[in-house]
């Protein structure tokens with residue numbers, strides 16, 4: 001026990017430089033919910049945005065908006081297509097002071113157009129601020145000229161103000177491609193206190209190139225089964241990400257007023273050493289459960305797919321405890337889950353101790 005605590009403190013102190021140093025500047029702000037400029041979009045977004053993905057009650061989102069949150073992230077496919085309607089109800093009457101971001105999948109032009117029109121109708125708005133290509137995982141996708149042309153035309157038609165992308169896997173390649181190519185104005189990236197240093201480096205470089213950086217999965221999926229004495233691990237995790245160089249805002253999912261208030265509390269609270277200890281404990285708790293989106297498994301996988309999709313469905317099931325989302329996303333990536341299930345033996349040594357093959361077996365059992 002003694003040794004465990006000493007090891008914990010050693011890890012905590014190692015994290016100190018990267019955590020405390022950047023966040024002091026954040027703590028100096030007198031604004032309870034400071035805004036930052038989202039890269040070259042010039043949009044002013046509060047550092048805490050609203051990840052609306054799982055919310056089915058507009059009143060909960062409205063509670064967040066009433067507290068000063070002005071950025072909302074949704075998508076055409078969330079809640080089986082219902083989430084944009086929920087967001088539409090929440091923003092009624094206050095849309096003008098908000099930044100709304102939704103998503104479209106890469107597809108044939110006619111299909112993308114249909115999806116965007118449907119999103120605008122569901123949200124009840126004439127245009128959104130950001131239209132994000134959903135789930136990119138390669139440079140090849142970022143630089144596709146036919147897709148850029150479709151996005152450019154829809155933007156010119158006034159359907160949205162800025163083109164952006166989202167990424168869950170191979171994120172460094174996507175960030176570098178966006179920064180270099182210059183077409184997309186922002187990236188929604190999965191990043192948290194367990195993410196590798198080279199991801200933070202890519203984020204900073206993209207941000208320096210003018211790309212707006214929005215962080216998701218900041219609390220690493222909501223896996224939490226313990227009571228914590230002071231600052232909650234979710235609060236510490238959120239503060240950690242928000243204080244890293246290059247990140248403009250975070251959009252954690254918030255399913256209740258309590259969660260909104262908890263995250264707001266993380267902004268208002270002046271951090272101290274206990275935050276780091278919480279995160280170190282939280283890291284240990286998450287081993288074997290939650291993917292850190294390090295992308296390390298792609299190169300190790302004999303089929304080049306890695307385990308992120310499997311780990312993501314596991315996160316929806318066991319972290320978010322959202323079986324509807326797990327089913328809908330699970331169907332999208334069913335071929336990959338089956339491949340892992342049928343694989344002779346996983347060649348991946350996951351940095352977070354996730355048994356990818358076993359997770360795939362569990363997910364397939366659940367989906368069937």
Ligand code: SF4
Pocket residue numbers: 290291292293294295296297298306307308311349350351352353354
């Ligand atoms: S190696 Fe593990 S933690 Fe890293 S992306 Fe793959 S599944 Fe996630």
Ligand code: SF4
Pocket residue numbers: 297300301302303304305306307339340341343344345346347348356357
């Ligand atoms: S189980 Fe097989 S297919 Fe799945 S990540 Fe491991 S090596 Fe790749």
